[in-house]
Amino acid sequence: MILADIISLWNSSWPAGLTMLLLGLGFAVVLLIASERLKVLQDERVERVFAALPNINCGACGFAGCQEYAKMVVAEPTLLGKCFPGGQKTMERVAGILNLRISNSHAPKRPVVHCRAHTGDRTYLAKYSGIPTCTAANALANVQACKFGCMGFGDCKASCKFSAINIIDGLATINYEKCTGCTACSKTCPRELIEMVPFKYDIMMTVACRSQENAKDTKTFCKVGCIGCRLCTKQNDAFEMAGNLAKLNYKKYQPGETFEAAMNKCPTGVIVYRGKGAQPDRPAEQKPQKEAQKA
Amino acid sequence: MDRAYILIMGFLSVVIVNNFVFTKFLGTCPYLGVSGRLDTAFGMGLAVTFVTALSGILTWLIDFYVLVPLGLQITRYICYIVVIAGAVQLVEMYVKKFFPPLYKSFGIFLPLISTNCVILGLCLFINIWGTDNLLEVAVLSTGTGFGFAVAICIMAAIRENLIMVDVPESLKGAPITLITAGLLTLAFMGFTGMIK
Amino acid sequence: MPVPKQLAVMLSQHIGAICKPVVNKKDRVTAGQLIGSADAFVSAPVHSPVNGTVKDITLCSHPVLGRAEAIIIESGEDNQPRRPCADKFGNSFDTGRFSPEQIFDAVRRAGIVGMGGAGFPTSVKIRANPSSPIHTVIINGCECEPFITCDYRIMLEWTNQIIAGALLIGRALDCKDIFIGIEDNKPKAVDAFRQAVKDMPVAAGIEVVAVKTKYPQGGERHLIKSILNKDVPAGGIPPMIGVLVNNVATAAAIAEAVIFDSPLTYRPVTVSGSGIKRVGNFYVPVGMAAGELIELAGGLTDDAVKIILGGPMMGIAVADLSTPITKTSGAITILTEKEIGGSRMRGKETPCIRCGRCIQSCPVNLNPTRIAHAVKNNLFETAGQYYMSACTECGCCSYICPADIELAGLIKTGKIFVARQKKLMPK
Amino acid sequence: MFNKVKYFIEQSWLLLVTSFLFGLLIAVADAAWSAKVEQNKAEKLRGLMASLISDANSFEIAIPAAQIPSDKGPVKTDIYKAFDAQGKCIGFAFIVVGTGFADKIELVVAVDARCEKLFGFNVLSSNETPGFGDKMKNASFSSQFKGAPAGKLSLIKIGDSGKIDDEIVAISGATVTSTAVINIFNRSVISVKKQLQEKGLLTNNGG
Amino acid sequence: MAQNIIVSPSPHIYKRHSTRSIMLNVIIALVPAMVASVIFFRTRAVYVISSCIITCVVSEWLCNLVRRQPSSLGDLSAVITGIILAFSVPPALPVWACVIGSAFAIIVGKMVFGGLGGNVFNPAMIGRAFLTASFGMLMTTWTVPATIDKNMPTISPANPAAMTQATPLAWSKQAIKARNIEDTSKKVTTSVANSMLRSSFFGSRGGCVGETSALALVIGGLYLLITGTITWHIPLAVLISAFVFSTIPYLIDSTAYASPLFHLMTGGMLIGAFFIATDPVTSPFTAKGRWIFGIGVGGLTILIRTLGEYPEGMMFSILLMNSVTPLIDKFCKIIPAGGKPNV
Amino acid sequence: MADENPVKVNYLDALTAGLWRENPTFRLLIGMCPPLAVTTAVKPALTMGLSVIFVLVCSNIAISLMRKLLKPHLRIIMFTLSIAAFVTICDLYLRAFAPLMSEILGAYVPLIIVNCIIIFRAEACASKNNVWFSILDGIGSGTGFTIALCIIAGIREILASGTFAGIAVMPRGFVPWAAMQMPVGAFVLLGLLLGLSSLLTAKRTN
Ligand SMILES: Cc1cc2nc3c(=O)[nH]c(=O)nc-3n(C[C@H](O)[C@H](O)[C@H](O)COP(=O)(O)O)c2cc1C
Ligand SMILES: Cc1cc2nc3c(=O)[nH]c(=O)nc-3n(C[C@H](O)[C@H](O)[C@H](O)COP(=O)(O)O)c2cc1C
Ligand SMILES: Cc1cc2nc3c(=O)[nH]c(=O)nc-3n(C[C@H](O)[C@H](O)[C@H](O)COP(=O)(O)O)c2cc1C
Ligand SMILES: Cc1cc2nc3c(=O)[nH]c(=O)nc-3n(C[C@H](O)[C@H](O)[C@H](O)CO)c2cc1C
Ligand code: SF4
C-alpha cells in the first residue's frame, strides 16, 4: 500500500526533479566558467571592503551595486557611510579596512584649527550681511578685524561628512571622537586654518593662531592672538618663529615639562591642547601665572 | 485589427498607461536607489530595457515550447528565475569582454538587476496576459523596460533638482522620491483611455 | 585740495608680480621718485606721489589687491598738490615723434596700470605682439556704473589728452582703427569728443560711438559687442580677437607719461552716494586713506551704512577706513539703508522661485541660478558644466533677483573655491 | 578532462543535489494540492454560474472550446448547460472577455434555455478603477441585465435603470466600462445563440 | 562708527521688487476672473474661493509650525495656490472637498518639497488632480451659472429640469464620440459646441469657477505681461500650439472636431496658459525651455481633449510637462556669449 | 564571507531587531514593491505578510543548514533556488486553500522570489548563523514586514473604502477617497510614513 503510494508519487514527481537537476547542471557550468574566466585582478582592499558590505546590491549607495561601491570607496574614502542597509557596523568595518581610524603603526593625522578666538574675543569693524560662508566672507576684507582667524561660518563643518566639526560660539571646534581624519576640512578652509597634524598622542599641543600682524595690531584685533613675544621659543625649541607668529614643529614634539612651561608662559594663552578629551581652553582674560600656580 | 496597430498600441500602453513602476509597483528598489543621478539612471534604464527584452523572450519561449508541452508548469517560477539569472550573467560576460564601452555605459548595472522585480514580474505578467506570439512578447518586453527607463530618467532629473532645495531632513531620499513618484502617477492618469 | 599727512602706497597696485621696495625706512623721497621697482614683465613700478620720508615698510592688506607690503610715507611740508596737465594739450599733436618702443618704455616707467578697475599693467597690453596683432583699439568711456562720474569729468575736461593717449596707443600697436565708446546718457561727452576729433587733424581716424546706456556696457566684452558686434570667447580676453580696450583715464595717463614723462601717482576719484555729505570728484594721490578722502568730501552722514571701494555694482564693501586709494580705485561710494533696500540689508535670501530673471539679465548668457545653487550645495562639477568660469561678476543677476539671492557672490565664491581646489590638486 | 569533471562536481554537487531535492519537493506539494486547486476553480465558476441561474442544480459542458468573438478576435471558451433539480435544461452560461477602461474584463454570462432572455453577468476578473468602472459589479448596474432581451443592447446616459429593456443606463462617470460590458454582450450572445442552434441544443418550445 | 557699517559682497544696489510683489501682481491679475466668477456663480463661488484660500494658508502655516520655520505666508504664494485651485474646481464642489484638495495641494504638492520654489508640480493642479481621482463624480458635476445664456443646450432632453448642464467641452467630446455612430438621430455635432463661443467669451456658461470668462482671464493675462510678471513665451507657445494641433482634426472633420477658436476659448485653456503653465517654479527657466514647455502643454491638452478619455486635458498636460521640466532644463542649456569656455 | 569578529549570538535580539530597529520597510528600505502593491486592503496585505514569513523562515532554515557547504560563486544561485522552491510551495498552498487571496495577490506571490528582504536575510544572517538563530531572525524580520504592510493597508483601506479588514469603520456620510486606492495613494502614503519613521529615529538618536 504505502509502497504503491510512494511509487506513484515518485512517478509523478521525477520529471520535475529531473528538470531542476538539468537546470542546476546547466547553471553550475555557466557560473563556474564565469567565475573562472572573469576573475579580474583587483585591489585586495576592494575585495575586503566588498566582503564587508551586505552584498544585496540594493543600489542604496547610489552606485551600481556593492562591488562598484567597494571600488569607489577605496578610491575616495569620503564616500564612507553611504551603505544604508549596512549601517554603522558596516561603515566601521570598511573604515577599519581603509585605515581611516587610528591605527597603531603610525600616528594618524588629525586636523587642528589654528585659532581659538570665540566671538567675544574678536574685534569686528562692521556687520557682515552677505552669504554666510567662509569662502564668500573671506573675499571681503573687513568681515572681522583679524584677517587670519576663523570666521565661524562653518565651511569646514559643511565639508565634514562625519559631522565632526561644530561651530561653537563662532569658532570651528573639532570633535575628535567622530573625526576620521579624511582631510576634507583642511582642504576647505579658505584661510587655511586647519592643519593636519600627526597625533602621536590622544591630546596634542598646538599654537592656535595664524595671525601675521604685528603685536599691536593683533592685540587690537583679538584678545587671544599670538603676539609674537617669543616666550615659548625660549622654553622649548620645538616652538619656532615664522614672522610674527610662533609655530610648533611637530617633528620635535615631545611633551614634557618645558612644553607645559611654554604653554603656561604664553601671555595670551594661544598654546592649547587639542584632541580627545582635551581640557577646555583657558579663559582669555586670565593671567597666565595664576593658571600655572593652580596647576 | 491591424497587426502593426496592435503592436504600437501595446508598446505605448506598457510605456505610458500601464507603466510597470507606476501601476504595477515593480522595480521600486532600484527606482528609489539608482534615480539619484541622471547618467546613472539612464544606464540603469538601458540595462533594464535590455534585460527585460531578453528575459521576456527567453522565458516565453521556454514556457511555450518546454514547460507547457511537458506539463511542468509547477517549476515555472524556478525556471524563470534561473533562466533570467543565467542569461543575464552570460550576457554580462559577453558584453564585458567584447564591447567594453557598452559595458561601461550599462553593463555594470546588469548584475544589480538580474534578480529584480521588474524582470520576473514582466515574465509573469506576460504569462498572465496570455500573449501568444513571439513578436508581441518582444514588443511588450521591450516596452516594459523602456517604460522603466522613461520613469527613472524623469525621476532622476527631478531628484537632481531636489538636492538644491530645502526638502525637510526626514523626507530626504526615499520618502520624497516616493511622494514624487505618486504625484507622477497622478500626471500620467491623463493618458488613461487614450490607448485601449 | 590739501596733501594728506601720511600715505600708504601699496607695492602691489596691479595684477602681476609685487614690486620690490627700493627705499629704506627713514629715507627721504621726492614726488615722482621710484619707490618700488618692477622686475617681472607683468608688473608696474610704484612711485612716491609726494615729497616726504619713509616712515615704515610694512605688510598691509587691501581688499582688492590682497596682502602686500606698503610703503608708509610721511609727507613733508614742501608739498604742492599735483595739477592735471590737460590744459597743455592743444589741437595739434603728432604721434610720429614717438616710436612704439619709446611709448612702451614711457608707459612702463610711469607704472601705468589699467584704471578701469582690473589694474592690469598697461605696458603689457600695449606691447605689440606679432603672434596676435591688435587691429582695433577701443577707448572705454562708458562708465556704466551708477554714481561714478570721474570718467565723465575727465572726458569733458581732458578731452584732448585722452585723444592723444588713444593715438599713442594706436601708434604703439601700429593700429589705425580707434573707437571711443561713450554711453548715450552722456551726450555732452560725446559732443566734446566729436568736436575734438573734428578739431584735431591727427585724430581724423578716430570714431566716437555713442553706445546704449545699459549696465554693464563698460565691460569690455559688451563694449566690443556693441561697437564691433564681435564676441570675445567666453573666458577669453579681447586681444584674442585683435581688440584692445583701455579706460579713458588710462589713455590720459599714457599721454601724460609719454609726453611729460611723469609717473602715475595721482588719479581722479569720485566720492558719491547719499551717505556722503558732499559728492564730488577729486584728483587724489595714490596711497591716501579712504577715510581721509571721505573727510574731504564732508564726511559720512549719520545714516551711511556701506562704504564701497568702487561703484555700487562691482565695488567692494569695506569697513576699515585706513584702506589706501590705489591706482585702480576710481570711486568711493557710500550708501544708506534706503538705497540698499530693507530686505537686502538683512542679508536674508528667500527661496529661488525659478523665475528666470537672472538668466535673462546675464549679459554673458549664463544660468546664474543654476550655478549659484550648485555652489551652495558644493556641486562644483555641476557649476562647471554651467560655465561658471565665464562669469564676469558683473552683478546683474544679484541685482535683479526678486528672491534676494546673492547670485553673483555665490558664483564668485564658487570660482574662488574651485581655484583653491585646483591649487591643492597636485599634492 | 577527468580532472575538470571532478573539479566541476566538487564545486557544484550541492547545487545539483539541492535542485533535485527541491524539484521533488514542489512536485510532491503539487501532487498533494493540485486536485484542490482545480476544484477551487471549478467551484468558483460554478458558484458564479449558479448565482446567475438561480434554479440550476448541475452544469455540464455543452460545447467545449466554442469560438466566441471578442474585440481582439475570437477566443475559445466552454459553453455550459445548466440543469435544474428535475434535470431540465434551464439555461446556458459561458465566459467571455472584453477590453475595459484599464485592462481586460472577464465576465460569466448566462442566458435562458431558449437563448432569448439574459440572466445577467458576473465578473470573473477585472481591473477597473474602484469608484468608477468597478461599479459594474454593483447591483444597480448589473441587475439591468437580468431579464433583458438577448439581442442588441444599447447604452443610454440618463434613464430609468429600474426598467428592464434593451436600453442599459451607463454607470455615471464610467461610460467606457459600461460600453465595454455592453459590447461583450452584443458580440457574444448572438454568436453563442447561433452555435447552439447549429448544434441543435436550443430548447425551442420551453421543453 | 563701526556699529552701523555693514559689509557684503557686491552688488550693493538692487531692483525694487520681491517675490511678494510678484505674487501680489498675480493676485491682482486674478481679480477680474474672480469678479466674473462671483457674478456668474454667486455664493457658490464665494464659498469655494474662500474655503480654498483659507485652507491653503492655514496648511502652509501649520507646516511652517511643524518644521519650526519662520512663517512663509508673507510671500503670498499660498494665496495664489488657493485661488487657482478654487478657479479650477466646479462651483458645486462641497466645502469639505475644497478643504481636502487645498490641504493636499499645499502639504503634499508643496511643503514636503521644502515650500516655495521646491515643488516639482504645480500645487494647485496637484490638489485638483487628487480631487479628480478621489471624487470623480463631484468633480464633473456642473452648476448652471446664475445668469444663464438662453441658447445653451441642457445636458439631456430626457431630463430638462436638471440642475446640471454640460460644459462646452463635454459637448465637443460627445461630438467626437458620436463620430462613428450612423444613427443620425443620436448624432451630436460640434455646431452645438461652437454655438457656445459667445457665452464662453463673457463667461455665462457652465464650467469651473474661474475659467468661464475668457474676457476676464485675458485682461488678467495682459496685466501680467505688461507688468513683466511673466514672459510671453509660455502663454504664446501654449496658445499657438493648441491652435495648430486643434486645426488638424478640424480640417479633417469639422462636424466631429470643434473649431480651433473654440479650443482656445473653452475649458482651462486661457487660465492655464496665462496663470498656471506660467508658474515660474514649475516651468523651465530658459526661453528655449519655455517654448518647449508651452508647446508640450498646448499639444498634450488638445491630444487629451480629442483622443483621451477626459473632456479636458489642461491639468494633466501641465502636470506632465511639470514632470519633464527638470529634463528640459537640463537639455536646454544656454551657451555663454562667445561660445563655451574651454576650461 | 570572511569576517574577523563573529556575530554575537543574541536570540532575543534576532527576534526583535526586525520589528523596528531593522524593519525592512521603514528602516532598511528593502523590498519596497509589496508595501505599495498589495496594500489596498488589510486582508491581502496580511496574507502577503504571512507568506513572506513562511518563505523567509523556510529559506533561512535551508540556507543555514547548507551554509558550511556553500561555494562563493554559487552562493546567490543557491539562495535563489531555495527561495523559489519555497515560494512555489507557498503559491500552491494559497491557490489550494485561499483561492480568493491568491487571485487578488496574483503575480505578487511569485514575486516574493525576487523580494530583496529574503535574499538580504539569507546573506546577512542565515549564511552565517545556526538554524535556530536563523529561524528567529526570519520570524522577526517577517513580522516587521507584515506589520508594515498592515499599517499601510489599514490606512489605505480606511480612507479608500471606509472599512478596516472589511468592517465598516467610518461614519455614514463619509465619501471614500478613491485616490487612496490608486497608485498615488500608495506612493504618497508610503513616502509620508517613511518620513515619519526617519523623523522618529532622528528624535530618538538625538
Ligand atoms: C561688469 C564690468 C563693468 C565694467 N565697467 C567699466 C566701466 O564702466 N568703465 C571702464 O572703464 N571699465 C569698465 N570695466 C573694465 C573693462 O572691462 C576693462 O577692463 C577696461 O575698460 C580695460 O581698460 P584698462 O585696462 O585701461 O582698465 C568693467 C568690467 C566689467 C567686468
Ligand atoms: C481616476 C479616474 C478613474 C476612472 N476610471 C474609470 C473606469 O474605471 N471606467 C470608466 O469607464 N471610466 C472611468 N473614469 C472616467 C473616464 O475617464 C471618463 O470620464 C468617463 O468614461 C466619461 O464618461 P461619462 O460621460 O460617464 O463621464 C475614470 C475617471 C477618473 C478621474
Ligand atoms: C486650469 C484648469 C485645468 C483643468 N484641467 C483639467 C483636466 O486636466 N482635466 C479635466 O477633466 N478638467 C480640467 N479642468 C476643468 C475643465 O477646464 C473643464 O471645466 C471641464 O473639463 C469641463 O468639462 P467636462 O465636464 O466635460 O469635464 C481644468 C480647469 C482648469 C481651470
Ligand atoms: C506667474 C505665476 C503663476 C503662478 N501660478 C500658480 C499656480 O498655477 N498654482 C499655484 O499653486 N501657484 C502658482 N503660483 C504661486 C507659486 O509660484 C506657487 O505656489 C509655487 O509653485 C509654490 O512653490 C504662481 C506664481 C506666479 C508668479
Ligand atoms: S576654520 Fe576656516 S572654514 Fe572653518 S569656520 Fe573657521 S574660517 Fe571657516
Ligand code: SF4
Ligand atoms: S572633515 Fe576634518 S573633522 Fe571631518 S572627519 Fe575629515 S578631517 Fe576630521
Ligand code: SF4
Ligand atoms: S532671479 Fe532669483 S528667483 Fe529668479 S531664477 Fe534667478 S535666482 Fe531664482
Ligand code: SF4
Ligand atoms: S554676475 Fe551674474 S549676470 Fe553677471 S556674468 Fe556672472 S552670472 Fe552673469
Ligand code: FES
Ligand atoms: S525591486 Fe525590491 S521588492 Fe521590488
